Amino acid sequence: MQMTNSTFEFIEQLDCQTDIPSLINSFQSLIGKFGMACFMIGDPTRPKMQRDDRLWATTWPQDWLNHWLSQNYISVDPVINQLLARNEPILWRETRSANDDTGSKIFNEATEFHMTDGFALPIYSRDGFVVGITMGTDHYELGKQDEACLHMASIYFHAKLERLRAESAPKPRGPRLTPRERECLSWVAAGKTDWEISQILSISEQTAHEYVQNALIKLNATTRAQAVAIAIFTKQILA
Amino acid sequence: MIEVVTSRNALLYKDALHDMFHLRHRIFVERMGWEALRKSDRLERDQFDTDDAIYLLLTEDDGKVVGTHRMLPTTKPHLFSDVFPNLCAVKGVQRDEKILELTRTCVDEEVLDRPTMEKARKRLMVGLFEFCLRGGYEKFTLLTPTDLLFRYLLIGLDIKPLGMPVDMDGNKQVAVIVKVDQQALDVMRMALGVPETQVHYVGAPQGDRLVLAPDGAQQRPLEAAE
Amino acid sequence: MVDVVTANNRCNFSESLEAMHRDRKKIFVDGLKWDIPVVDGQYEIDQFDTEDAIYLLDLDAQRKRHLGSVRLLPSTGPHLLGSVFPYLCDKGVPVGDDIWEITRLCTAPAKDVEPRPVRRRIATALCEFGLLYGINKYTCVAHVQWLSSLLAVGWECEPLGEPRQVGDETIGAMSISITPATLQMFRNKTGSRTPVLQLQAIAQAA
Numbered sequence: 129m130q131m132t133n134s135t136f137e138f139i140e141q142l143d144c145q146t147d148i149p150s151l152i153n154s155f156q157s158l159i160g161k162f163g164m165a166c167f168m169i170g171d172p173t174r175p176k177m178q179r180d181d182r183l184w185a186t187t188w189p190q191d192w193l194n195h196w197l198s199q200n201y202i203s204v205d206p207v208i209n210q211l212l213a214r215n216e217p218i219l220w221r222e223t224r225s226a227n228d229d230t231g232s233k234i235f236n237e238a239t240e241f242h243m244t245d246g247f248a249l250p251i252y253s254r255d256g257f258v259v260g261i262t263m264g265t266d267h268y269e270l271g272k273q274d275e276a277c278l279h280m281a282s283i284y285f286h287a288k289l290e291r292l293r294a295e296s297a298p299k300p301r302g303p304r305l306t307p308r309e310r311e312c313l314s315w316v317a318a319g320k321t322d323w324e325i326s327q328i329l330s331i332s333e334q335t336a337h338e339y340v341q342n343a344l345i346k347l348n349a350t351t352r353a354q355a356v357a358i359a360i361f362t363k364q365i366l367a
Numbered sequence: 368m369i370e371v372v373t374s375r376n377a378l379l380y381k382d383a384l385h386d387m388f389h390l391r392h393r394i395f396v397e398r399m400g401w402e403a404l405r406k407s408d409r410l411e412r413d414q415f416d417t418d419d420a421i422y423l424l425l426t427e428d429d430g431k432v433v434g435t436h437r438m439l440p441t442t443k444p445h446l447f448s449d450v451f452p453n454l455c456a457v458k459g460v461q462r463d464e465k466i467l468e469l470t471r472t473c474v475d476e477e478v479l480d481r482p483t484m485e486k487a488r489k490r491l492m493v494g495l496f497e498f499c500l501r502g503g504y505e506k507f508t509l510l511t512p513t514d515l516l517f518r519y520l521l522i523g524l525d526i527k528p529l530g531m532p533v534d535m536d537g538n539k540q541v542a543v544i545v546k547v548d549q550q551a552l553d554v555m556r557m558a559l560g561v562p563e564t565q566v567h568y569v570g571a572p573q574g575d576r577l578v579l580a581p582d583g584a585q586q587r588p589l590e591a592a593e
Numbered sequence: 594m595v596d597v598v599t600a601n602n603r604c605n606f607s608e609s610l611e612a613m614h615r616d617r618k619k620i621f622v623d624g625l626k627w628d629i630p631v632v633d634g635q636y637e638i639d640q641f642d643t644e645d646a647i648y649l650l651d652l653d654a655q656r657k658r659h660l661g662s663v664r665l666l667p668s669t670g671p672h673l674l675g676s677v678f679p680y681l682c683d684k685g686v687p688v689g690d691d692i693w694e695i696t697r698l699c700t701a702p703a704k705d706v707e708p709r710p711v712r713r714r715i716a717t718a719l720c721e722f723g724l725l726y727g728i729n730k731y732t733c734v735a736h737v738q739w740l741s742s743l744l745a746v747g748w749e750c751e752p753l754g755e756p757r758q759v760g761d762e763t764i765g766a767m768s769i770s771i772t773p774a775t776l777q778m779f780r781n782k783t784g785s786r787t788p789v790l791q792l793q794a795i796a797q798a799a
Contacts, residue, residue, distance in 0.1 A: 280532055
């Protein structure tokens with residue numbers, strides 16, 4: 129019951145969490161009460177993405193993390209593979225197989241970092257991809273109730289983490305320009321006048337002027353230079 | 368449209384209520400296999416379908432019922448108080464005039480095609496928030512699969528567990544309480560893409576004077592009516 | 594949809610009510626040549642169009658255009674039968690909380706308004722309103738010919754007294770019973786299963 133209460137306390141104080149590092153601390157401190165040493169949460173299903181997009185938060189020892197990443201274990205780690213394949217909570221030890229040399233190697237190496245066993249959970253993400261959370265320990269003794277607690281805490285942790293990540297992600301500013309407005313503004317950025325743009329694009333000078341003016345209005349800019357700067361900053365034209 | 372049916376206006380919804388009980392039987396008993404609820408007349412009703420129950424009925428233009436929620440006042444007997452108090456073991460069974468319990472949510476999976484069904488589910492969810500907000504209810508409780516819990520947490524609803532998840536109907540379910548306010552309704556409208564007012568409420572007398580219930584988007588504040 | 598308009602939500606329907614009074618003038622004064630008051634040369638408004646009157650307005654989808662309407666008055670207050678035509682009732686004017694009076698039932702005279710569906714919606718709305726607010730009987734004053742057409746439609750009507758000659762016309766008083774079966778009958782005709790009635794604005798009775 130004490131573990132349950134800790135879990136509910138963790139969930140209830142999530143409303144007060146406003147930044148990712150303290151959220152991670154708070155989750156780490158909760159799983160610590162269950163005897164777990166550290167955790168990792170991420171989205172392993174999109175290998176083409178940058179490392180940051182696949183690995184959202186972790187408290188793994190830095191040396192192990194560096195090794196794990198440099199060896200590209202994200203693609204071969206048996207825990208992650210099983211998580212994706214089975215789509216249900218699993219114990220690390222269930223994924224050990226004598227035939228899996230790479231897997232055995234990873235397990236042996238993890239032992240050096242005091243992780244002999246652990247618990248991993250799949251959580252559905254916003255867009256239907258599986259997000260996984262895995263936590264390790266050198267002394268696994270969780271009961272069913274404990275695992276249920278960690279499962280629920282993980283769901284709340286993950287939702288909050290995604291919300292904080294979305295808030296901190298740079299947002300496209302202001303309204304979007306039409307392709308024609310972008311085109312004209314790109315030429316403004318290249319130092320062209322309305323007349324020159326009209327010649328390049330085979331449109332009237334008046335029309336070229338209107339496209340640029342529209343872009344200014346949309347971007348809430350007072351000068352052409354400012355419009356160019358905003359459009360570059362919001363990635364609507366190339367620098 | 369989502370019709371709100373209470374004991375006060377049930378006389379106007381005789382057919383619709385019949386359709387709804389039949390829909391519930393088709394979905395919960397015949398499709399999902401809740402055999403304990405099977406009835407020979409194929410109308411699924413239990414001990415909580417009393418005068419205290421409030422039904423939201425999602426209807427098509429011709430009045431056919433294609434989805435429903437049942438809401439029970441938590442101050443009266445309801446599922447969490449009488450059948451599943453163990454699911455609320457950690458925070459206790461919630462009982463308050465401003466809290467309703469949501470049960471028997473379903474859409475007509477046999478009649479609607481997939482896109483219409485998805486839309487129906489979304490309209491029902493938004494209608495639920497609309498109804499609660501207009502009726503002055505501040506929260507509702509329900510048993511929900513943990514997968515759905517995550518989805519609604521992600522869009523920013525305030526949902527708190529009342530107990531530990533349990534295995535039920537082949538997946539993990541957890542008793543939760545959901546906060547309803549204008550912000551929650553706005554968030555739901557935006558996230559589910561349902562901007563229009565859904566709920567149609569035909570009111571009924573209270574005491575010896577007419578009390579007309581608010582309805583429709585052009586709702587005005589009380590002062591304006593005087 | 595048929596809107597319920599009371600003293601409390603009237604401000605939301607000022608345009609539609611104006612249109613209703615204009616249509617009533619065209620129908621009852623210009624068409625039927627009734628000798629009743631006209632306001633501003635274009636609106637038919639009489640002494641019973643008061644705060645106590647409740648209107649059922651059949652409006653178009655935008656809730657702007659008046660397609661048809663009926664006026665309801667409580668029998669416990671001033672109403673046409675009680676105040677003007679009490680002698681049409683052989684056994685006294687029926688009065689009670691569960692008895693309301695129907696007057697000024699009309700459909701818009703515009704050429705593009707088909708009267709039949711409008712009448713059906715209003716009839717259905719009258720049943721729904723009655724069931725909702727505990728009204729067991731409506732009373733009304735009407736031409737004798739009208740009684741037979743009401744009976745033909747399926748209303749449960751009962752004359753309240755001998756018809757009398759009033760001016761050029763023979764009129765009588767009658768009462769109409771409202772039961773769930775009456776509603777069902779109209780629903781069956783229109784194929785609708787949910788209410789046509791809607792209550793739009795807040796009217797909080799203390």
